[in-house]
Amino acid sequence: MKAKIIAITALVSASLSLNAQKLTYTPDLVLGHRSYTYMHNINYYFNDRIKLNNLTLFDTEYTKDKENIFFIRNTLAYNLTKKFSVNVAFGMKNPGAFFSAYVQYRIAKPTYSLSYSIGTTYQKGFSLEQSVSLEYMPYLKENIQGYFSVLAIGNLDNSGYPRGLQFVRLGIKQDKMMYGIASNFDQFNNGKKTLENIGAFVKYNF
Structure with a gap:
């Protein structure tokens, strides 16, 4: 697991030096009471309308390795307007491969x-x-600056609520670096299985 993270980081760093204006890389590392979590967002902008995104997450327990979580998603986004986009994605997550298609509404301002x-x-x-x-x-x-972020994802199907997660960050932002307190909550199989990880985080916008 550590070797994969090092390899990904090295590859991204090399790519950044080659094409910094079109590529952004944002790693997020959490050291919690149950596990450590590595997550990153990589965005490659072909132009003002088309973007390729890679979201990768590895959550690894310190000793037992019984409740490891992985999530890798590659998304192609097309901006219909400045706020609306259509997206297609494929990747791997517990327990296997997946494919997604969705629409997104997004507002971005200097402070939120x-x-x-x-x-x-x-x-x-x-x-x-x-x-x-x-x-x-x-x-x-x-x-x-203060820094507060929430990410919540939920899936619904005929069986109910098979998968959900909530990530919360609260801390300080100085230039491109953010750090503070982190809470990760995961739910599986209609909430029959839940995992929590609370600790400290550091995040950086390259």
Whole structure:
């Protein structure tokens, strides 16, 4: 697992030096009471309308390795307007491969951003998937901002609520770096199985 993270980081760093204006890389590392979590967003902008995104997450327990979580999604997005986009995605997550198609509404301002997505995901059957992402960064001093973010994703199908997650971050933003307290909550199989991870996080916008 650590080797994969190092390889991904090295590859992204090399790519950044080659095409910094078209490529963005945002890693997020959490050291929690149950596990450590590595997550990143990589965006490649072909032009003002077309974007390729890679979202990767590995959640690994310190010793037992019984409740590891992985999520890898590659998304092609086409902006219909400045706020609306259509997206198709494929990837891997517990317990296997999946395919998604969804629409997204997004507002981005200097001190906050908000996005809402709704669509369908196929993984051993179709489900309705919705996600909400909020970031709020009020200025506390000239070079220091507060940082609050919430990411919530939920899937609904004929069986009920097969999968959901909520990630919360609260801390400080200084230039491109954010750090503070993190809480990750995961639900599986209609809430019959739940996982929590609470600790410290650091995030950086390359």
